[in-house]
Amino acid sequence: MLRAGALLAVGGSTGPLAGCDLFDGDEPAPPPDPLESLADESRELAARHRAAIAADPSLADWLAPIAEAHAAHATEIRRLIGRPEPSGATPTGTTPTATPGDRAALLAALREAEQRGRQSAAKACVAAPGERAALLGSVAAARATHVEALA
Numbered sequence: 001m002l003r004a005g006a007l008l009a010v011g012g013s014t015g016p017l018a019g020c021d022l023f024d025g026d027e028p029a030p031p032p033d034p035l036e037s038l039a040d041e042s043r044e045l046a047a048r049h050r051a052a053i054a055a056d057p058s059l060a061d062w063l064a065p066i067a068e069a070h071a072a073h074a075t076e077i078r079r080l081i082g083r084p085e086p087s088g089a090t091p092t093g094t095t096p097t098a099t100p101g102d103r104a105a106l107l108a109a110l111r112e113a114e115q116r117g118r119q120s121a122a123k124a125c126v127a128a129p130g131e132r133a134a135l136l137g138s139v140a141a142a143r144a145t146h147v148e149a150l151a
Contacts, residue, residue, distance in 0.1 A: 035132065038124050039077035042139070045117055047071035052106045057107070066146050073139045088127055111150040118143035 049067035053060045078085050121140035128136050 001054050033081040033083065035077050035124060035128075035136075036083060037082075037137070038121060038136070039074045039081070041120060042070045042077065044048055044072035045113060045143075046074065048113055050109060052110055056103055057104060062149075063110070066149065068143055069146075073142065076135055077139070081131060107150050109145060114143055114146045114150060116118070118147055 046067045049063045049070065053063050053067070074086060118140060121136060121143050123131055125136035125140050
């Protein structure tokens with residue numbers, strides 16, 4: 001009650017202070033950055049490669065560097081947009097799985113995912129402002145290389 005009385009004495013009313021964030025402290029979340037989905041896609045691609053390695057460990061030497069590249073891209077994109085890396089395995093909260101035993105099917109699925117990723121990275125690069133284009137061009141080029149490496 002004393003606090004309300006002090007506010008009345010200073011401001012004449014508590015009404016104007018009610019809408020001014022002085023006491024609220026909760027800021028609305030910033031709108032999503034258009035590149036957030038590309039960072040999520042990079043995380044998902046990394047998880048897909050790790051799942052393939054888990055299904056067929058003989059692919060580790062081949063796929064681990066690709067998975068690491070995707071994880072690094074996700075980290076750099078998030079740094080660029082000023083958003084922290086979310087916790088969890090993948091953006092959807094589920095870890096992609098791969099069925100052991102069919103190496104050709106594993107690689108074909110990865111190649112398809114990389115092709116979709118290459119297309120989305122290229123579109124993001126073309127649409128991005130100059131300060132973002134260099135990183136996005138690198139991501140698109142890396143994904144194109146991954147498609148060829150998986151062929």
